[in-house]
Amino acid sequence: MLKFHNTLTNQLEEFQPLNDNEVRLYICGPTVWSFAHIGNFRTFTFGDVLRRYLKFKGYKLTHVFNLTDVDDRIINEAKAAAKTIDEFTAPFIEAFWEDFDALGLERPDIAPRATHHIAEMIQIIEKLLENGHAYESDGSIYFRISAFPDYGKLSKINFAGNISGASGRVDTDKYDKENANDFALWKLVDADEPTGWDASFGRGRPGWHIECSAMAMKYLGETFDIHAGGIDLKFPHHENEIAQSEGATENQFAKVWLHSEHLKVEGETMSKSLGNFYTFRDLIAKGYSATAIRYLLLSVPYHKQLNFTFETLDGAEQTIARLRDFRNRLQEAHLPDGINTDLQEKAEKYLNDFEAAMDDNLNTSVALAALHNLVREVNTATAHEVACTEDRSFILHTLDKFDAILGIFGEASEEILDSEIEALIGERQEARRNRNFARSDEIRNLLGEQGIILEDTKDGMRWKRK
RNA sequence: GCGAGCAUAGCCAAGCGGUCAAAGGCGACGGUCUGCAAAACCGUUAAUCAUCGGUUCAAAUCCGAUUGCUCGCUCCA
Numbered sequence: 001m002l003k004f005h006n007t008l009t010n011q012l013e014e015f016q017p018l019n020d021n022e023v024r025l026y027i028c029g030p031t032v033w034s035f036a037h038i039g040n041f042r043t044f045t046f047g048d049v050l051r052r053y054l055k056f057k058g059y060k061l062t063h064v065f066n067l068t069d070v071d072d073r074i075i076n077e078a079k080a081a082a083k084t085i086d087e088f089t090a091p092f093i094e095a096f097w098e099d100f101d102a103l104g105l106e107r108p109d110i111a112p113r114a115t116h117h118i119a120e121m122i123q124i125i126e127k128l129l130e131n132g133h134a135y136e137s138d139g140s141i142y143f144r145i146s147a148f149p150d151y152g153k154l155s156k157i158n159f160a161g162n163i164s165g166a167s168g169r170v171d172t173d174k175y176d177k178e179n180a181n182d183f184a185l186w187k188l189v190d191a192d193e194p195t196g197w198d199a200s201f202g203r204g205r206p207g208w209h210i211e212c213s214a215m216a217m218k219y220l221g222e223t224f225d226i227h228a229g230g231i232d233l234k235f236p237h238h239e240n241e242i243a244q245s246e247g248a249t250e251n252q253f254a255k256v257w258l259h260s261e262h263l264k265v266e267g268e269t270m271s272k273s274l275g276n277f278y279t280f281r282d283l284i285a286k287g288y289s290a291t292a293i294r295y296l297l298l299s300v301p302y303h304k305q306l307n308f309t310f311e312t313l314d315g316a317e318q319t320i321a322r323l324r325d326f327r328n329r330l331q332e333a334h335l336p337d338g339i340n341t342d343l344q345e346k347a348e349k350y351l352n353d354f355e356a357a358m359d360d361n362l363n364t365s366v367a368l369a370a371l372h373n374l375v376r377e378v379n380t381a382t383a384h385e386v387a388c389t390e391d392r393s394f395i396l397h398t399l400d401k402f403d404a405i406l407g408i409f410g411e412a413s414e415e416i417l418d419s420e421i422e423a424l425i426g427e428r429q430e431a432r433r434n435r436n437f438a439r440s441d442e443i444r445n446l447l448g449e450q451g452i453i454l455e456d457t458k459d460g461m462r463w464k465r466k
Numbered sequence: 467g468c469g470a471g472c473a474u475a476g477c478c479a480a481g482c483g484g485u486c487a488a489a490g491g492c493g494a495c496g497g498u499c500u501g502c503a504a505a506a507c508c509g510u511u512a513a514u515c516a517u518c519g520g521u522u523c524a525a526a527u528c529c530g531a532u533u534g535c536u537c538g539c540u541c542c543a
Binding site: 239454458 | 468469470471472477478479480481482489490491492493498499500501502503504505506507508535536537538539540541542543
């Protein structure tokens with residue numbers, strides 16, 4: 001029984017889709033003003049596991065994942081670079097999908113862009129103006145929080161006790177608003193500004209939050225099952241999405257809200273000023289593998305803070321190498337004929353453990369433990385020669401089930417060695433047969449320098465790349 | 467000022483009142499295997515679960531205080 005911690009109710013709830021077997025899922029994607037960092041990818045990896053697990057549970061999924069390609073920063077940086085916003089965002093969008101694919105994240109069904117949905121945003125704003133949830137001030141349109149009594153139901157912020165602008169990031173006197181918490185739906189732009197769209201209420205550009213309301217409702221309907229994103233979007237972004245959407249439709253927006261916690265680096269906030277800020281490509285450039293990064297991002301449940309350290313990433317690298325070796329060896333091992341039902345029962349038990357862990361609000365830590373327990377069990381059985389030929393495919397199939405969600409084994413690539421190396425390996429085998437170990441070790445060292453590791457197992461010689 | 471969360475072995479971390487002398491991974495050490503390695507396996511390493519007090523037949527788990535850390539209060543995944 002799948003349960004989620006719903007941020008809206010602050011409770012662990014049994015998941016029940018609105019329409020029997022269909023799940024409509026919206027995940028907040030990136031704002032494409034730069035390369036995405038590993039904190040972003042923590043959230044997107046969580047979204048990927050959520051997506052994969054919903055499919056694993058047999059749901060028919062419609063998954064929308066937006067790209068926000070217009071906001072103040074994009075407009076300003078594009079202007080500074082003398083580019084249109086499309087020209088400015090294009091390379092970041094391309095890089096984003098590259099990283100996304102490299103991390104083994106499954107592409108969403110629909111990946112809408114904010115700039116392609118301005119008309120839908122305008123419609124919502126018109127509706128809000130009509131029904132009194134929005135007002136015009138100095139040419140811009142603001143959401144009227146006083147007209148939406150539920151405001152704050154997601155973030156549960158006690159606005160009465162708060163100092164507006166306490167974080168020092170907002171100039172609260174800058175805009176003429178009825179209430180300091182009212183937020184912009186549409187910002188007036190001058191006629192000579194390159195980025196702007198015409199609307200019945202004036203030329204302007206959308207406020208930050210309206211794009212998600214527009215795209216979510218367009219593709220998933222006024223009410224849908226799950227809305228997910230990073231914890232830092234809970235307020236104001238998601239709170240405001242709820243206000244806008246429910247203010248316009250008077251129907252509940254998303255039923256379940258899931259928020260992934262932040263990633264820290266060496267116990268501290270990741271920030272450029274601390275010098276501990278890493279994009280995905282920074283780590284790849286340091287020589288780390290995408291699967292190790294993915295493993296690390298999965299090693300802590302999404303709703304807990306994850307402490308990213310290089311020591312742990314090195315460990316993740318070891319772990320995934322061991323897992324991959326395990327699968328490769330199992331495929332090749334010379335096993336005794338027959339069947340070991342005991343082993344198959346254990347494999348099934350670990351798969352059940354895995355599913356129970358995932359059902360429990362996607363507890364990936366425990367889910368990974370189940371995988372490791374299976375690996376140990378099979379290794380022991382293989383070493384004791386009680387794993388049989390007929391167990392092999394069963395276990396490999398079980399591994400596939402784990403990996404349909406975890407995605408950490410990677411493709412079983414059939415690599416080819418060039419003939420020179422092939423010849424050296426042959427020469428080494430010959431030398432070993434002749435007990436010429438000096439030559440044999442010489443060749444092993446030589447190949448080691450070229451990144452090829454040789455292992456002499458009882459099933460014969462194996463090689464792998466470092 | 468207001469609010470939320472966290473504190474478990476060398477490191478990362480699960481845990482949500484009994485089945486916890488606490489899962490799993492990484493690291494380290496010893497052994498088996500090997501010509502030697504590697505891989506694998508077995509074993510060891512290592513936790514009075516931040517501190518103090520309370521509730522309970524029973525607490526890592528609930529309550530309170532203290533200390534430390536992280537985060538939010540309209541840039542953020």
